[in-house]
Amino acid sequence: MTIQEVSTASQKAGADDADRLVKDTGAPVPVKKRSGGPWPVHFWRSAVGKKWVMAVTGIMLLGFVLVHMIGNLKIYLGPGEINDYGEWLRRILVPALPRTVFLWILRGGLIAAFFFHIAAAYQLTRMNHAARPVKYQGGRNYVAADFASRTMRWTGIIIGLFLIYHLADFTWGTLNPDFVRGDPYGNMVHSFDKWYIAAIYIVANLALGLHIFHGAWAMFNSLGLNNPAYNRARRYFAIGFAALITIGNVSIPIAVLTGAVS
Secondary structure: OHHHHHHHHHHHHHHHHHHHHHHOOOOOOOOOOOOOOHHHHHHHOHHHHHHHHHHHHHHHHHHHHHHHHHHHHHHHHHHHHHHHHHHHHHOOOOOOOOOOHHHHHHHHHHHHHHHHHHHHHHHHHHHHHOOOOOOOOOOOOOOOOHHHHHHHHHHHHHHHHHHHHHHHHHHHHOOOOOOOOOOHHHHHHHHOOOOOHHHHHHHHHHHHHHHHHHHHHHHHHHHOOOOOOHHHHHHHHHHHHHHHHHHHHHHHHHHHHHHOOO
């Protein structure tokens, strides 16, 4: 028997077995299909890929939040310091690039990180719901899941809404009748001397602190760096980073309200 005859016979036998399986069980034979697309697309579609995207974009956003807070704390040094800092941000890489161009590149990167962070979180939630369409019948055990982890969705929504308000207040100036472009010190004082605006910032930053606490803890798991030997250090890092950001940001509206900064 030739090689071609052997191949033809094997194909016929396989087809006969498939027909017999359909007749005996009534179930179609599963056909394994190859999906097209480059590797990054496959990686993004997987749960592991989405967790990595959340972790990497989370690190980028944590870095931005830290630098942003340090810059805002210059308000305690007076209007000259923080206003000069704001102008320096607009002049990064000048004259290699025109004024504000590099700042807009940074903003574009942050917008992309924010978008993919939200998209990955939403799609992971959908995947988890699809994997367990029936909810827990006996109540969930929250020994391992703390308050910060259970409220990640809601703190994320609060942060997103606050970000839009924050931009409208300090970047676009549409919600600040006393807004002056290039005067971050005056803009912050004019906003925070109103107790209800200060309250919005305080509540939003408390939500941000909760979100950062769980995110800073969970990103190690997402990157596969979960080791019981380092869990205590990871928890201390998450608590310390979240507390640093929360205290630093909340102190500014409180300082303006109390007259420490005026």
